[in-house]
Amino acid sequence: MKSxxxxxxxxxxxxxxxxxxxxxxxxxxxxxxxxxxxxxLNLRMANPSILIDISGLNTLKGIQQIGNAVRIGALSTHQEILSSNIVQTQVPLLAQAVPYVAHLAIRNKGTIGGSLALGDPAAEYPAVALALNATLIIQSATGERRVKASEFFISLYRTAVQAQEVLIAVxxxxxxxxxxxxxxxxxxxKGDYAMxxxxxxxSLDGQAIREASLAFMAMDDKPILAxxxxxxxxxxxxxQQTIANAQKALEQDLHPAGDLSANAATKKHLSRVLLSRALMQAGATHV
Ligand SMILES: Cc1cc2nc3c(=O)[nH]c(=O)nc-3n(C[C@H](O)[C@H](O)[C@H](O)COP(=O)(O)OP(=O)(O)OC[C@H]3O[C@@H](n4cnc5c(N)ncnc54)[C@H](O)[C@@H]3O)c2cc1C
Structure with missing residues (x-):
């Protein structure tokens, strides 16, 4: 179909x-x-009167560490994030997630701002932003506002970015x-949206978990915490006991509807598997 x-x-x-x-x-x-x-556009799911191409705006580009935060401009491509030394060393959760985003050709053009502003519940960046409670920086003609990820994702493809605003950085x-x-x-x-x-x-205190943040994707109409x-x-x-208890508790957190990728029971099962694997991996690296 044509746009x-x-x-x-x-x-x-x-x-x-x-x-x-x-x-x-x-x-x-x-x-x-x-x-x-x-x-x-080609699927006629959007029908704008005008496209405002922001891709040439240098102020929305770049990745830099500012104190205890890494600021990533909205126009940073998936590939730039993947190859960023700052991201690899300072935001390892994001570094782990980027290889799962689509395919190489798409990673060369697609941007973190586009992904976060779109708010697809099965996308990687929204889940990472929620797990780390990242700050989204939104600009309008009248100024800037900062929104925590926990407030940013509202529902299916709906975020805190309003019609007169631009997401400029995270x-x-x-x-x-x-x-x-x-x-x-x-x-x-590989490269498909997740089931x-x-x-x-x-955050650990010796061997004990002091704080835990678990964000799940493809489970609801937005990324969700558990x-x-x-x-x-x-x-x-x-x-093993901690893992079993967390898996049991997860039952109360996830209530997915099935979609084209998997039915509800499969999604819940896969989430328990992911949680168990992630905890085993974290435990194995904690020595
Ligand atoms: C085959 C295929 C597979 C894919 N697989 C995955 C995947 O596995 N995981 C994944 O996360 N993504 C996947 N994607 C999507 C890809 O990551 C996109 O790059 C991303 O979702 C959107 O980024 P973009 O820069 O291309 O945004 P665009 O397509 O240009 O825009 C997307 C939306 O965001 C709005 N927008 C863009 N930038 C801003 C901004 N700065 N402020 C406010 N609004 C803005 C636009 O108006 C539009 O509504 C896939 C895409 C394809 C075609």
Whole structure:
């Protein structure tokens, strides 16, 4: 199918973006890497009057460490994140997740801002952002606001970014030496969206888990935390009993509907498997 007709503006400045957003209101749509939006246009799932191409805006690019945070510009591509030394060393959970994002051709064009703003519940970055409670930085013509990931993902393809706003960057906390991270997912083919996936961050106090953050993807209409399983882990060391207790508690957290990739029972089963594997991996690396 072909996309519907639309106008096109190549923005040179953020000012161009905000003035076009003001003139065209909700019928305007931003174009970043185009790796989701162009498919949506061709499938007639989107029908914008104008595409505002932000891909040339250098202010939305770059990855840098600022104090205890790593700031990643919205236009950073998946490939740039994958090859970033700062991400590898300071945000290991994100580094583990990127290889699961799509395929090489898509990783060369697709951006972290596009993925987070789209808010696909089966995508990797939203789950990582939630597990690490990253901060999303949103700009409008009147200024900037900062939104925690726990408030950012609202429902299916709905995030805190409003019609007159642009997601400009995301900040992840720098990992500390007492933390352990595991990202894992199961998909039918490598590069496909996940049937089930999880992002885990543990803070340890000696052998014991002091804090646990578990974010699951492809389980609901947005990425979700698993508060019962997280609570079951706190104060425990990682052993078979702890893993079994956390898996049992997870029953109370996940209520997936089936989708084209897997039915509800399969998704729950896969999540228990992922949780167990992730804990074993974290336990094995903790010596
Ligand atoms: C075959 C295929 C497989 C894929 N597999 C995966 C996968 O396994 N995991 C995964 O996570 N993704 C996957 N993707 C999607 C890919 O990661 C996209 O790159 C990403 O979702 C969107 O980024 P983009 O820069 O291409 O955004 P675009 O397609 O340009 O935009 C997507 C949406 O976000 C909005 N938007 C873009 N940037 C901003 C911004 N800065 N502020 C506000 N709104 C903005 C746009 O208006 C649009 O609504 C796949 C895509 C394809 C085609």
């Amino acid at each position: 519907p007709a639309f106008s096109y503006l190549k923005a040179q400045t953020m000012g161009d973006v905000f003035s076009a957003l003001k003139s065209h209101g909700e019928s305007a749509q931003l174009l970043a890497g185009g790796q989701s939006l162009l498919a949506m 900040e992840f906390p720098v990992a500390t030496s007492n933390q352990r991270f595991v990202f894992s997912e199961l998909a039918r083919r 089930a996936g999880m992002a885990m961050a543990l 508060p019962h399983a997280m609570k079951a882990l706190v104060g425990q060391s990682i052993n």
